[in-house]
Amino acid sequence: MFFYLFFGITNNSFASEFFNINIKNSVEGAPVTLGVPFPIGALDSPDNVRILDLKGNEIPSQITEISRWLPSEESVK
Numbered sequence: 001m002f003f004y005l006f007f008g009i010t011n012n013s014f015a016s017e018f019f020n021i022n023i024k025n026s027v028e029g030a031p032v033t034l035g036v037p038f039p040i041g042a043l044d045s046p047d048n049v050r051i052l053d054l055k056g057n058e059i060p061s062q063i064t065e066i067s068r069w070l071p072s073e074e075s076v077k
Helices: none
Strands: 002-008 016-022 049-052
Antiparallel strands (some): 002 016, 002 049
């Protein structure tokens, strides 16, 4: 399987970033878990993250914030 992780940039910007995720040895219908580190200031909220298939369709996902860059920065880590 091959997916795109799409996320909105912080600081009230309308720009966006994405990168490819290649999932190997998965079972269709089974959940896939992974962690993605974000650099300081790259993401304000996990609500701005989407996973897309190769055609640009959003894939249902559960995005969970684990930590932030506090105290130096309030963005998602």
